[in-house]
Amino acid sequence: MMTPQQVAEKVARIMWPDDHAVRGLGMEIVAVGPGTATLRMSVRQDMVNGHGNCHGAFIFAVADSTFAYVCNSDNHRAVARGVDINFLAPAHGGDILTASGARRQQGERSGIYDIEVTNQQGTLVALFRGRSVRVKGHFFDPA
Amino acid sequence: MMTPQQVAEKVARIMWPDDHAVRGLGMEIVAVGPGTATLRMSVRQDMVNGHGNCHGAFIFAVADSTFAYVCNSDNHRAVARGVDINFLAPAHGGDILTASGARRQQGERSGIYDIEVTNQQGTLVALFRGRSVRVKGHFFDPA
Amino acid sequence: MMTPQQVAEKVARIMWPDDHAVRGLGMEIVAVGPGTATLRMSVRQDMVNGHGNCHGAFIFAVADSTFAYVCNSDNHRAVARGVDINFLAPAHGGDILTASGARRQQGERSGIYDIEVTNQQGTLVALFRGRSVRVKGHFFDPA
Amino acid sequence: MMTPQQVAEKVARIMWPDDHAVRGLGMEIVAVGPGTATLRMSVRQDMVNGHGNCHGAFIFAVADSTFAYVCNSDNHRAVARGVDINFLAPAHGGDILTASGARRQQGERSGIYDIEVTNQQGTLVALFRGRSVRVKGHFFDPA
Numbered sequence: 001m002m003t004p005q006q007v008a009e010k011v012a013r014i015m016w017p018d019d020h021a022v023r024g025l026g027m028e029i030v031a032v033g034p035g036t037a038t039l040r041m042s043v044r045q046d047m048v049n050g051h052g053n054c055h056g057a058f059i060f061a062v063a064d065s066t067f068a069y070v071c072n073s074d075n076h077r078a079v080a081r082g083v084d085i086n087f088l089a090p091a092h093g094g095d096i097l098t099a100s101g102a103r104r105q106q107g108e109r110s111g112i113y114d115i116e117v118t119n120q121q122g123t124l125v126a127l128f129r130g131r132s133v134r135v136k137g138h139f140f141d142p143a
Numbered sequence: 144m145m146t147p148q149q150v151a152e153k154v155a156r157i158m159w160p161d162d163h164a165v166r167g168l169g170m171e172i173v174a175v176g177p178g179t180a181t182l183r184m185s186v187r188q189d190m191v192n193g194h195g196n197c198h199g200a201f202i203f204a205v206a207d208s209t210f211a212y213v214c215n216s217d218n219h220r221a222v223a224r225g226v227d228i229n230f231l232a233p234a235h236g237g238d239i240l241t242a243s244g245a246r247r248q249q250g251e252r253s254g255i256y257d258i259e260v261t262n263q264q265g266t267l268v269a270l271f272r273g274r275s276v277r278v279k280g281h282f283f284d285p286a
Numbered sequence: 287m288m289t290p291q292q293v294a295e296k297v298a299r300i301m302w303p304d305d306h307a308v309r310g311l312g313m314e315i316v317a318v319g320p321g322t323a324t325l326r327m328s329v330r331q332d333m334v335n336g337h338g339n340c341h342g343a344f345i346f347a348v349a350d351s352t353f354a355y356v357c358n359s360d361n362h363r364a365v366a367r368g369v370d371i372n373f374l375a376p377a378h379g380g381d382i383l384t385a386s387g388a389r390r391q392q393g394e395r396s397g398i399y400d401i402e403v404t405n406q407q408g409t410l411v412a413l414f415r416g417r418s419v420r421v422k423g424h425f426f427d428p429a
Numbered sequence: 430m431m432t433p434q435q436v437a438e439k440v441a442r443i444m445w446p447d448d449h450a451v452r453g454l455g456m457e458i459v460a461v462g463p464g465t466a467t468l469r470m471s472v473r474q475d476m477v478n479g480h481g482n483c484h485g486a487f488i489f490a491v492a493d494s495t496f497a498y499v500c501n502s503d504n505h506r507a508v509a510r511g512v513d514i515n516f517l518a519p520a521h522g523g524d525i526l527t528a529s530g531a532r533r534q535q536g537e538r539s540g541i542y543d544i545e546v547t548n549q550q551g552t553l554v555a556l557f558r559g560r561s562v563r564v565k566g567h568f569f570d571p572a
Contacts, residue, residue, distance in 0.1 A: 018193035021201070050161035056223050057207050058164070061200030079230075080199050081396065082417065084370060084513040084558065086225040086541050088534050105517050105553055110367065110419075112515050112556055124534055127541055129513060129558060131368065131417075133396075224539065225560065227370040227415060227513060229398050231391050248374050248410055253510065253562075255372050255413055267391055270398055272370065272415055274511065274560075276539075304479035307487070336447035342509050343490030344450070350486050365516075366485050372511040 004034035008073040012037075014139045015072065022065045025058070029069065035103035037069035043095045054091035063115045063128035066099040070113050071106075071132040075139055078111065078132040085128045089119070096120045099128075109134050147177035151216040155180075157282045158215065165208045168201070172212065178246035180212035186238045197234035206258045206271035209242040213256050214249075214275040218285050221254065221275040228271045232262070239263040242271075252277050290320035294359040298323075300425045301358065308351045311344070315355065321389035323355035329381045340377035349401045349414035352385040356399050357392075357418040361428050364397065364418040371414045375405070382406040385414075395420050433463035437502040441466075443568045444501065451494045454487070458498065464532035466498035472524045483520035492544040492557035495528040499542050500535075500561040504571050507540065507561040514557045518548070525549040528557075538563050 002010070012032045016023075022039075030038040039062055047058040064080065071078045091097060101115035115128040145153070155175045159166075165182075173181040182205055190201040207223065214221045234240060244258035258271040288296070298318040302309075308325075316324040325348055333344040350366065357364045377383060387401035401414040431439070441461045445452075451468075459467040470491040472483045493509065500507045520526060530544035544557040 020188075020192055021190050021198035022192075024189045025200075045163075046167045047164050049163055049165075055164035055204070055207070056226075057168075057200055057204030060203045060207070061198070064198070064200050064203070082227070082229040083199075083203075084225070084227045086534075086558075086560065087223055088536065088541070104556060105515075107517070112517070127533060127558075129515075129556075131515065229391075229415075229417065231393070231398070247413060248372075250374070255374070270390060270415075272372075272413075274372065306474075306478055307476050307484035308478075310475045311486075331449075332453045333450050335449055335451075341450035341490070341493070342512075343454075343486055343493050346489045346493070347484070347486030350484070350489070368513070368515040369485075369489075370511070370513045373509055 007075050008032045008034050011072055011075050011139045012069055015069065025061055027062060027065055032069055032073060034073055035070060036101065037066050037073065038098060038100045039066045039069065040096060040098050043091050043093050043097060045093055048093040052093045054095065056087055059087065059091055059097065059117055059126050060085060062097050062099045063117050063126060066101040066115050067113050067128065067130040070101040070103060071111055071130065075142055076134050077137040077139065078134045080130055081133045082131045083128060085126055087126050089123050089125050091119060091125050097125060150218050151175045151177050154215055154218050154282045155212055158212065168204055170205060170208055175212055175216060177216055178213060179244065180209050180216065181241060181243045182209045182212065183239060183241050186234050186236050186240060188236055191236040195236045199230055202230065202234055202240065202260055202269050203228060205240050205242045206260050206269060209244040209258050210256050210271065210273040213244040213246060214254055214273065218281050218283065219277050220280040220282065221277045223273055224276045225274045226271060228269055230269050232266050232268050234262060234268050240268060293361050294318045294320050297358055297361050297425045298355055301355065311347055313348060313351055318355055318359060320359055321356060322387065323352050323359065324384060324386045325352045325355065326382060326384050329377050329379050329383060331379055334379040338379045342373055345373065345377055345383065345403055345412050346371060348383050348385045349403050349412060352387040352401050353399050353414065353416040356387040356389060357397055357416065361424050361426065362420050363423040363425065364420045366416055367419045368417045369414060371412055373412050375409050375411050377405060377411050383411060436504050437461045437463050440501055440504055440568045441498055444498065454490055456491060456494055461498055461502060463502055464499060465530065466495050466502065467527060467529045468495045468498065469525060469527050472520050472522050472526060474522055477522040481522045485516055488516065488520055488526065488546055488555050489514060491526050491528045492546050492555060495530040495544050496542050496557065496559040499530040499532060500540055500559065504567050504569065505563050506566045506568065507563045509559055510562045511560045512557060514555055516555050518552050518554050520548060520554050526554060
């Protein structure tokens with residue numbers, strides 16, 4: 001019998017090789033747990049405009065990827081249905097963004113997850129509230 | 144004296160060379176106008192996971208970039224404060240996503256803009272409602 | 287065989303007697319149709335604060351009630367899962383608020399509905415985007 | 430020199446007599462503090478439909494009122510710009526709803542506040558994320 005922590009880690013190990021886009025953006029998994037996940041991403045030069053400001057989509061990307069690891073961490077396959085995101089401070093080329101997520105509520109099908117993105121100085125860059133819905137299936141046989 | 148259409152086109156011509164990230168994602172501007180914009184992006188192989196599904200952040204990206212062109216189209220500099228996005232259908236490698244945006248309301252500082260993303264079959268992929276706030280400055284001297 | 291318009295009207299006639307709270311707030315149904323509804327509410331003195339400004343919850347109320355009539359108009363029972371609302375102009379005692387709603391997307395279970403609230407001068411007071419989910423059951427036998 | 434706790438309490442004492450609508454809905458203030466507030470409301474018979482389910486607007490109302498007390502607690506006048514709310518469990522006639530709010534981020538003008546609504550059994554009824562904007566003025570002379 002696996003612990004919830006072991007389940008979360010096993011799910012992450014199964015998800016990761018499939019996440020080409022996440023790895024292509026240079027993200028790394030800092031930690032996963034039952035209902036939690038932390039990912040990190042450096043803001044590369046191809047993510048910024050001419051004034052050095054990071055495009056909001058890449059701030060979204062690190063939050064959304066973290067959301068995926070959190071909302072799947074119990075081995076029920078789930079997908080994003082929607083997101084409310086607030087951009088609170090700009091990110092710049094060279095910044096290291098850390099996204100930390102936690103489950104707020106998980107019903108039989110729908111779930112709400114909060115992810116916050118901070119930079120290397122601890123400044124809050126974005127608050128992201130994700131809405132997930134479970135689909136059929138598991139990452140591995142839960143028996 | 145420029146028409147609103149000429150203003151929108153001139154703003155877009157000024158924004159575009161600076162939008163390294165937008166061009167790096169392979170987007171193109173289909174049309175801009177006063178309070179409207181349409182952008183297009185093909186879903187590349189580096190945007191999908193191992194099952195061929197596009198990462199939500201790239202669907203967000205084409206909507207968010209369109210939002211930027213719309214909310215700046217009157218030559219008042221504005222930035223995204225937040226977004227509510229609903230993902231309605233998956234996108235896949237090779238899909239061509241079109242994001243069309245329109246102004247819903249623009250106050251003295253804050254604005255609300257609706258962007259919808261469809262694929263090459265006309266299927267609605269995402270509904271994006273952006274919240275902007277004006278910052279100081281213009282793209283060109285409005286006199 | 288009923289037309290979609292007849293279905294929407296029949297659903298509304300069944301919902302209305304049950305909607306004690308909606309009637310208690312003094313709302314009236316202006317029109318319903320397949321995927322559309324319009325409701326009206328006067329801002330009463332018990333809805334405003336000492337400066338005559340309407341509490342946001344009553345602006346929400348007329349939009350949310352309209353949402354209910356729209357998302358149930360096809361005789362599939364549905365409930366609100368969530369809402370993103372933007373308040374764009376204040377409402378005052380004596381104002382007559384009109385909320386008009388339309389379906390943006392309805393999947394097998396989930397739906398997205400846009401409701402806008404205007405006052406008697408046509409000023410946009412609020413933009414409301416509702417997320418619904420269907421539950422089991424119908425208002426009347428659809429056979 | 431007042432402490433932040435004293436400021437929050439003084440603001441609440443000034444706001445309360447003006448909040449006719451809040452008092453008309455039978456709410457009471459449980460606690461206020463710097464960047465926090467808790468309000469309570471019983472679900473009355475005029476808030477429910479024929480099946481005893483509370484109209485979502487009244488769940489919204491207790492959260493939105495709490496939001497107002499939180500986002501004004503530092504004696505800068507602020508108003509709601511928008512809200513993302515997720516309804517997680519129904520409320521019924523006779524339920525006692527408690528809304529607890531906390532500041533997530535307050536910039537020079539804009540702020541983000543999280544309010545959660547629970548019932549008397551501790552079940553999470555709604556998650557509410559409010560967006561505020563400061564307007565000119567104070568509740569009392571801050572000198």
